Amino acid sequence: GEVSESATETATGTTETSKPKAKRGPTRVAMSFADGITSQEVLDWIDAATGQMLNPPTDFMGLVWPIGRALDDEPDPQVFDGDPFMEHSDVLGDDELDEVAAYFRNWQAGLEGCDPEDARGFDEGAARVERWIKGGANVATAPDPCFESRSAIVAWSTDQNKQTAKQVFFHESYHGLSNYLLRQCSPVLGRQEDSMNDLRWFAEGTADYxxxxxxxxxxxxxxxxxxMLKRAYLDLRGDPGMxxxxxxxxxxxAMVLMIERGMIxxxxxxxxxxxxxxDWINTFDPDAPGMDYIFENFNKIEVSGGSYSYSEATIAG
Structure with a gap:
């Protein structure tokens, strides 16, 4: 069953005129419908991830469920209302899939820190998640009902080992725990989200790190x-011009190279x-100072005696 930890503190107003405003403690809840990953493990992952953060959101939820094998090699956007996921065979029965979808919907409906404007999008958001769940989508994402309430949801496919599933879950949790991604920065900066797509490399690189x-x-x-370096090295060997x-x-x-160079x-x-x-939107824009070096040299990973690294020359460059 579900596991959760919640703490609630209430601050009371002292006078008639100052309305008492309840200060909510953080909530952390998790649920796994997959054999091989317990709900407690997912909660432990959430606690570990939020525990790293300087400024974690008030509410965080983690959800994992199993899917089978891909039905074919191509994405099926027509099944998922335009979302580019691939259909997979079912592991769970229809009743269980209903439970997974209901878990997300009910968690979202019970959130106390979202304003009415945010809540207007809840039905549509829950319906979208339900489409993914019931259609066997290979989805790993971080739904954010509102600024203070975030989540990470991962469909664990048969061809992924548990280690990979855990990495993916932490990656998605990082997106969920990032206060200002493109969606949040769009109104702040007065820019269309799509106009900032060339910043995704930094959001994804940090999340995968x-x-x-x-x-x-x-x-x-x-x-x-x-x-990290070995994975990239092997990928680049297959496609050096990547x-x-x-x-x-x-x-x-690239994050490793930037750390080595003292840029981050x-x-x-x-x-x-x-x-x-x-601020990161401007700092890590591909056209910002110093970024061209990373874009040109991230692929210069070397291997020696089974150890992967960037050379001193590349780091100094």
Missing amino acids: FGVYMAAKDDGRDDYVQT PLEANTYVQAA TEEQILNGSYFNSC
């Missing part, structure tokens, strides 16, 4: 940088503080 780091930490391992926009493997490797710090990735405001 966090995902690999946290999964390793959860296992008591410290080989996370090697994991651009930085290509995928999260090379984007996470690991601490600020891990505590989510790059996303405590919208």
Whole structure:
């Protein structure tokens, strides 16, 4: 069943005129419908992820459910109302799929920190999530009903091992725990979200760095940088001309290079503080000072004696 931790504090007003405003404690809830990952494990992952953050949201929910194998090699946007997911075979029965969808819908409906304007989008949001769940979508995403209430939801497919599922869950949790992503920065900066798509490399690179780091930490391992560089190295060997926009493997490797060059710090990735405001939109724009070097050199990963690294020359560059 569901596991949760909640704490509630109430501040009382002292005079008639100051209305008592209840200060809510944080809520953390989690549910897994998958054999092999317990709800308690998902809650532990959430606690670990939120515990890293400088400024975590008040509410966070984690949801994991199993899906089978992909029915074909192509995305099926017609099944998912335009969302580019692939249909997978079912692992759960219809009643169980109803339960998964209801879990998200009920969690969202019970949120206390969202204003009426946010709540107007709840039905549509829950219907979209339900479409993914019932259609067997290979979805891993971070629904954000409102600023203070975030989540990470992951469909765990048969062809993924648990380690991968855990990395993916931490990656999505990072998006959920990032206060200001493109959607939140759009009204702040007065820019269309689509006009900032070339910033996704940084949001994805940081999230994947966090995902690999946290999964390793959860296992008591410290080989996370090697994991990131090796994945990117092997991908680049298959496609040496791959651009930085290509995928999260090379984007996470770019974070390693930026840390080595002193452009960013690991601490600020891990505590989510790059996303405590919208400054990152300008700082990490591909046209911003110093970014061209990363876009041109992220692919210069070397291997020696089974160890992956950027050379001193590349770091100094």
